[in-house]
Amino acid sequence: MSRRVLQGVLSSARLWGKGRQNAVGLVAVPSQRLTSSLTAPLSCTFITSHAWHNSHPTPAPSPTHHNAAGIRTADAGKEMLEITFADGNSSFFPYCWLRDNCQCPQCFDSDALCRKLTLEDWQHNDSPRSVQVEEGGRHVEVQWVSGHRSCYEAQWLQQHAFTPSARDSQRSFLAIKKELWSTEMKLPRMDYNGVMHGDKELLDFLVTLEKKGVVVLTDAPREPEAVLTIINSIGYVKPTHYGTNYPIRSKASASSLAYTDQRLGMHNDLPYFQYVPGIIFLHCITQFEGKGGENDLADGFHVADYLKQFHPTEYRILTDTPVYFWDKGVAQVKQETTEYHKIVNIPIIVEDRLSGDVVRVNNSQLRNSYLDLPPEQVTPWYAALRLFNQTVDQQSIRNKLNSGEMLVMDNTRLMHGRTGYDSALGERHMNQAYLDWDGALSRRRVLQEKLGVTLE
Ligand SMILES: [Zn+2]
Numbered sequence: 001m002s003r004r005v006l007q008g009v010l011s012s013a014r015l016w017g018k019g020r021q022n023a024v025g026l027v028a029v030p031s032q033r034l035t036s037s038l039t040a041p042l043s044c045t046f047i048t049s050h051a052w053h054n055s056h057p058t059p060a061p062s063p064t065h066h067n068a069a070g071i072r073t074a075d076a077g078k079e080m081l082e083i084t085f086a087d088g089n090s091s092f093f094p095y096c097w098l099r100d101n102c103q104c105p106q107c108f109d110s111d112a113l114c115r116k117l118t119l120e121d122w123q124h125n126d127s128p129r130s131v132q133v134e135e136g137g138r139h140v141e142v143q144w145v146s147g148h149r150s151c152y153e154a155q156w157l158q159q160h161a162f163t164p165s166a167r168d169s170q171r172s173f174l175a176i177k178k179e180l181w182s183t184e185m186k187l188p189r190m191d192y193n194g195v196m197h198g199d200k201e202l203l204d205f206l207v208t209l210e211k212k213g214v215v216v217l218t219d220a221p222r223e224p225e226a227v228l229t230i231i232n233s234i235g236y237v238k239p240t241h242y243g244t245n246y247p248i249r250s251k252a253s254a255s256s257l258a259y260t261d262q263r264l265g266m267h268n269d270l271p272y273f274q275y276v277p278g279i280i281f282l283h284c285i286t287q288f289e290g291k292g293g294e295n296d297l298a299d300g301f302h303v304a305d306y307l308k309q310f311h312p313t314e315y316r317i318l319t320d321t322p323v324y325f326w327d328k329g330v331a332q333v334k335q336e337t338t339e340y341h342k343i344v345n346i347p348i349i350v351e352d353r354l355s356g357d358v359v360r361v362n363n364s365q366l367r368n369s370y371l372d373l374p375p376e377q378v379t380p381w382y383a384a385l386r387l388f389n390q391t392v393d394q395q396s397i398r399n400k401l402n403s404g405e406m407l408v409m410d411n412t413r414l415m416h417g418r419t420g421y422d423s424a425l426g427e428r429h430m431n432q433a434y435l436d437w438d439g440a441l442s443r444r445r446v447l448q449e450k451l452g453v454t455l456e
Pocket residue numbers: 102103104105106107108148149150
């Protein structure tokens with residue numbers, strides 16, 4: 001150990017006060033791991049005011065928990081700290097990241113769960129003057145060259161590590177892996193009242209919806225409020241220019257094809273919205289008793305996946321060609337916006353730029369006649385669109401809802417259609433409302449934490 005480093009350690013020891021614990025895994029810059037055990041009175045327990053302790057209620061860890069999350073060693077390199085945990089895994093933590101994520105009360109508001117620091121509040125090139133693992137490996141303390149002191153809990157570091165497994169687990173908390181499906185699909189069915197009244201059932205419903213993109217809820221009350229009741233138990237209803245919820249039944253001078261008894265081609269709803277409604281709740285209050293009135297359903301992400309694999313040229317045309325989806329009209333009933341004119345120019349298949357994953361499909365007869373394309377690109381685009389729709393039809397399933405059932409669909413992913421029926425022969429009455437994915441995903445994560453459920 002150099003004299004300079006030792007002085008650094010000792011001076012920080014004086015600063016940090018009165019603990020009497022032996023330090024283990026004491027390290028100091030530059031890139032030097034100390035194997036000797038120094039008597040250094042350093043412990044996170046003593047560095048801060050009572051306020052910090054009170055705002056950081058650390059649960060008393062069981063011995064098993066302690067071992068799993070403990071820190072064995074901390075090695076300070078030029079730009080990163082390497083932490084080896086008690087379970088043998090290790091991770092590098094860049095210094096700028098550690099400084100930005102200091103958990104002390106000066107840097108982090110533990111009530112708001114938000115950093116107080118702005119980037120101007122710390123030096124980009126700050127580095128540790130000394131690093132010390134507290135006895136027992138529960139914390140690591142960093143004394144920065146700038147003078148600031150930080151303390152990081154072992155479990156927090158392990159959860160936020162840059163290892164593939166820690167990054168995987170955060171990714172699946174963000175979004176559960178989707179299970180694509182085709183004609184073999186059996187619609188998942190769950191009891192409406194169970195989902196309304198049980199946390200476990202609601203979590204199961206939200207997870208299934210995220211994975212499969214569709215769930216049928218059975219035995220819902222046959223009243224128009226039922227869609228609003230269940231949406232409000234998860235998040236907020238998403239209003240559109242058709243209102244917060246609206247009946248779908250055949251009527252004269254309809255503002256939408258949906259309000260007729262004609263066949264509806266495979267589509268998703270309102271693709272002319274920048275923030276397209278994420279989830280459709282379609283409640284069958286009274287089903288048409290005769291022939292027709294069935295729903296066709298297809299997994300748009302599976303269709304995209306299929307085209308990418310077997311028709312890559314058409315797939316690329318569909319991801320690269322923007323289309324004007326639009327809806328223009330005037331209110332037919334009181335709940336509608338008086339006049340509306342929605343336009344979005346977006347491809348049929350939308351990929352995430354970073355991952356390349358398909359994140360949204362758009363398909364509707366509500367396409368404007370404008371195409372912002374050189375004319376020679378139009379015919380190939382139509383051929384690709386035709387192939388897309390043929391594939392959607394081929395890969396679809398058909399289901400006729402019973403009165404009282406509610407079809408819940410991921411509107412960014414699924415296409416749905418309706419077979420025609422003869423409204424002169426009987427009534428068909430559906431009621432529909434939307435919920436955004438932000439609300440559903442948030443509720444799923446809250447329930448996961450509440451129930452302690454980890455998902456792949
Ligand atoms: Zn701090």
